[in-house]
Amino acid sequence: xxxxxxxxxxxxxxxxxxxxxxxxxxxxxxxxxxxxxxxxxxxxxxxxxxxxxxxxxxxxxxxxxxxxxxxxxxxxxxxxxxxxxxxxxxxxxxxxxxxxxxxxxxxxxxxxxxxxxxxxxxxxxxxxxxxxxxxxxxxxxxxxxxxxxxxxxxxxxxxxxxxxxxxxxxxxxxxxxxxxxxxxxxxxxxxxxxxxxxxxxxxxxxxxxxxxxxxxxxxxxxxxxxxxxxxxxxxxxxxxxxxxxxxxxxxxxxxxxxxxxxxxxxxxxxxxxxxxxxxxxxxxxxxxxxxxxxxxxxxxxxxxxxxxxxxxxxxxxxxxxxxxxxxxxxxxxxxxxxxxxxxxxxxxxxxxxxxxxxxxxxxxxxxxxxxxxxxxxxxxxxxxxxxxxxxxxxxx
Amino acid sequence: xxxxxxxxxxxxxxxxxxxxxxxxxxxxxxxxxxxxxxxxxxxxxxxxxxxxxxxxxxxxxxxxxxxxxxxxxxxxxxxxxxxxxxxxxxxxxxxxxxxxxxxxxxxxxxxxxxxxxxxxxxxxxxxxxxxxxxxxxxxxxxxxxxxxxxxxxxxxxxxxxxxxxxxxxxxxxxxxxxxxxxxxxxxxxxxxxxxxxxxxxxxxxxxxxxxxxxxxxxxxxxxxxxxxxxxxxxxxxxxxxxxxxxxxxxxxxxxxxxxxxxxxxxxxxxxxxxxxxxxxxxxxxxxxxxxxxxxxxxxxxxxxxxxxxxxxxxxxxxxxxxxxxxxxxxxxxxxxxxxxxxxxxxxxxxxxxxxxxxxxxxxxxxxxxxxxxxxxxxxxxxxxxxxxxxxxxxxx
Numbered sequence: 001x002x003x004x005x006x007x008x009x010x011x012x013x014x015x016x017x018x019x020x021x022x023x024x025x026x027x028x029x030x031x032x033x034x035x036x037x038x039x040x041x042x043x044x045x046x047x048x049x050x051x052x053x054x055x056x057x058x059x060x061x062x063x064x065x066x067x068x069x070x071x072x073x074x075x076x077x078x079x080x081x082x083x084x085x086x087x088x089x090x091x092x093x094x095x096x097x098x099x100x101x102x103x104x105x106x107x108x109x110x111x112x113x114x115x116x117x118x119x120x121x122x123x124x125x126x127x128x129x130x131x132x133x134x135x136x137x138x139x140x141x142x143x144x145x146x147x148x149x150x151x152x153x154x155x156x157x158x159x160x161x162x163x164x165x166x167x168x169x170x171x172x173x174x175x176x177x178x179x180x181x182x183x184x185x186x187x188x189x190x191x192x193x194x195x196x197x198x199x200x201x202x203x204x205x206x207x208x209x210x211x212x213x214x215x216x217x218x219x220x221x222x223x224x225x226x227x228x229x230x231x232x233x234x235x236x237x238x239x240x241x242x243x244x245x246x247x248x249x250x251x252x253x254x255x256x257x258x259x260x261x262x263x264x265x266x267x268x269x270x271x272x273x274x275x276x277x278x279x280x281x282x283x284x285x286x287x288x289x290x291x292x293x294x295x296x297x298x299x300x301x302x303x304x305x306x307x308x309x310x311x312x313x314x315x316x317x318x319x320x321x322x323x324x325x326x327x328x329x330x331x332x333x334x335x336x337x338x339x340x341x342x343x344x345x346x347x348x349x350x351x352x353x354x355x356x357x358x359x360x361x362x363x364x365x366x367x368x369x370x371x372x373x374x375x376x377x378x379x380x381x382x383x384x385x386x387x388x389x390x391x392x393x394x395x396x
Numbered sequence: 397x398x399x400x401x402x403x404x405x406x407x408x409x410x411x412x413x414x415x416x417x418x419x420x421x422x423x424x425x426x427x428x429x430x431x432x433x434x435x436x437x438x439x440x441x442x443x444x445x446x447x448x449x450x451x452x453x454x455x456x457x458x459x460x461x462x463x464x465x466x467x468x469x470x471x472x473x474x475x476x477x478x479x480x481x482x483x484x485x486x487x488x489x490x491x492x493x494x495x496x497x498x499x500x501x502x503x504x505x506x507x508x509x510x511x512x513x514x515x516x517x518x519x520x521x522x523x524x525x526x527x528x529x530x531x532x533x534x535x536x537x538x539x540x541x542x543x544x545x546x547x548x549x550x551x552x553x554x555x556x557x558x559x560x561x562x563x564x565x566x567x568x569x570x571x572x573x574x575x576x577x578x579x580x581x582x583x584x585x586x587x588x589x590x591x592x593x594x595x596x597x598x599x600x601x602x603x604x605x606x607x608x609x610x611x612x613x614x615x616x617x618x619x620x621x622x623x624x625x626x627x628x629x630x631x632x633x634x635x636x637x638x639x640x641x642x643x644x645x646x647x648x649x650x651x652x653x654x655x656x657x658x659x660x661x662x663x664x665x666x667x668x669x670x671x672x673x674x675x676x677x678x679x680x681x682x683x684x685x686x687x688x689x690x691x692x693x694x695x696x697x698x699x700x701x702x703x704x705x706x707x708x709x710x711x712x713x714x715x716x717x718x719x720x721x722x723x724x725x726x727x728x729x730x731x732x733x734x735x736x737x738x739x740x741x742x743x744x745x746x747x748x749x750x751x752x753x754x755x756x757x758x759x760x761x762x763x764x765x766x767x768x769x770x771x772x773x774x775x776x777x778x779x780x781x782x783x784x785x786x787x788x789x790x791x792x
Contacts, residue, residue, distance in 0.1 A: 001506075001593050001594075001595055001623060003505060003506065003649065003650070003653060004504060004505055004506055004507055004508050005508050006504065006508070007504075007505065007653050007656075010653075010656055010657070010660065011660070012656050012659050012660070013659055016462075016659070039458045039459045040458065041455075041458070043455065043457065044452070044457045049449075049452055053445075053449065056440070056445055059437075059439065060638065061439065061440045061635065061636065061637070061638045061639060062435045062436060062437065062637050062638045062773075063435045063637050063638055064638060066412075097493055097640070097662050097665075097666075098662055098663055100660075100661070100662055100663050101661060101662050104660060104661055108400060108402065108403075109399060109400055109403065110397075110399065110400055111400055112400050112401050112402070126659075126660055129660055130660060133660070197397050198397075199397055227397060239457065240457065241457070241458050241459050242456065242457045242458045242459055242460060242664070242666065242667030242668065243457060243666055243667075243668075244493070244662065244663070244664070244665070244666045253399065254399070257399060257403050257406075260403075260406055260408050261406070263408050263409055263412070263522075264406065264407070264408070264496075264500060264522055264525055264526060264529070265496070265497060265500055265661070266493050266494055266496055266497050266640065266662075267494055267496050267640070268638070268640070269493075269640070270493075270638065270639055270640045270666050270669060271638030271639075272638065272639075273666060377458075
């Protein structure tokens, strides 16, 4: 009786260890400034909760179709299509218990063992985990720091794609970098996908989490809809992370396979939560104050970090993440290990954050040091106070 | 750009086609008597809904731990342990979005490609689907009809186990058969598991859905806890099928791997639904009237079927399924195909049900014909009226 060998290739989110370290330090009576959480400490709009209860009163407590209830699939097709300039129907939509299930279901649907899959590094660690778990060949592509944020190393990406790849995971409005492709960069990625006949997972979890401008989906570029699966989630926009509601947007043949995986894996997504999703899309006004609050937090966090000697940071127009370069601060303070730097910051100031290492193995030649701060789970006042302590500490 | 080859080995629940055929026939203005649904048309007790709303008001709308919230894991350990005479702790419990996810996660955790896995046929079709999907060798074991129901063919099971197997799926209080092991049969299965050093999935979805007597878990027999994963679900007992809440009960090393799969697959189960589960376990009184109603339905359905010429049926003390033998009725009416029989019954009487074929490929030598009726989604009056029409039809 042994455990299955495939489990050796299963990764995880090591960022949970940061939450645990912060919780343990807090339990000893220390004040914590939680910048490690990619969660939102704001209430879900009340109209969404009310719609859920109306659905329960209406008996929506039994099973529903594996691909989701028709009203939600239709509303998602209309809303996602309108926001991206795409023609979508309910047949393209497969409801999921959050955005994350789309990652494993995309990999299972398009990748055979041995196939190469391109994915961002630094990036959300579940991409790599699922590629390796299902026997694929992980092909990590990198970013380089620019004056205004980060850009994909397109030369490396082209080289990796030409080495033989089946699919690419693309996460514009990126976690952890907070960065966004220029339209040129996005078109270059689309060109690479088409030239190499790749499937594309477009992780659009933060598509609507932006403070200026508008988002573009790579799926809306010519030749892309038929090869792209969009990861969509209610988690961020509507402060519904714990509700577990999202969907895959996919070409019909792929959508049908993903629905079959739903039937095997979980039967369906919570029935009345889907009814709540219909309401969220119909009356999204309740989510607007949330974005305004997040923008205030971003401004406070950027200001706080800019005041730290030896720290440089861009001001992203999207997501709720910052990825400051702390190389100079670490060098001045005598740190060579970014994990040690984070632990010391926690113990000396209560400021808790993730580091570059929680988002994939460092690539060859990486010399700069980065940390990742999320400002979705901490108030403006606490941001300012915490980063003030952090600045004092870094200044020695 | 092709779809992954592994999808060729992914099965499904063909019973959904029966739902669809019934819905289509109903949409043409025909009255339907729905015996095909393994769902419950009764309301979830109000205290459970209230607890969920209290949790939302308390801010439980964000992410929670992948293995589930501590209060629910503790409550499940206490409740499941007490009901089975087992010593369980929260470490043994991994919360899931329903009972079904335990099937795929058990298979992924204990089975390598090429490993043999024993599973019941007739049985819940997802067992076979997941064994084949993850590259295992499906070893179907059969039942034979007895005077009071069905019993496992232990000789065949011993032979299959000795042919090389890694695990066995055991579903006492069985879907679709409605049958239950004698204590002797259960002990024989435990002996086979121990002698062949098998992992065991004990699907206990219907453990508390019984009208007399008490259930025994195979995990509580000597030498079994360390090799057994229990599938537990809130779906049936609390009329919460659409809520999607259940758990795996597993040895700690297995539980940790299943939690890691949770992190990869869906992050966590809906946060506030877990709080509702704590309330359900604390005050289960609300579920009692449901069981009384199901017993009235069982009695009506058995009486209705016993009145049909050429149909014989046992009276199960558990589950909400009946698996009548319709061989004589089909022969008299000139049917050789049980699917044709079901379609004719739907069109001539509106009575909709599944057949043996929705629960696995017929095994060599099978000559008797069976259908499966669920009485969880239809009232006593409709049961009596529908089966009266069915009897008239069968009598010609």
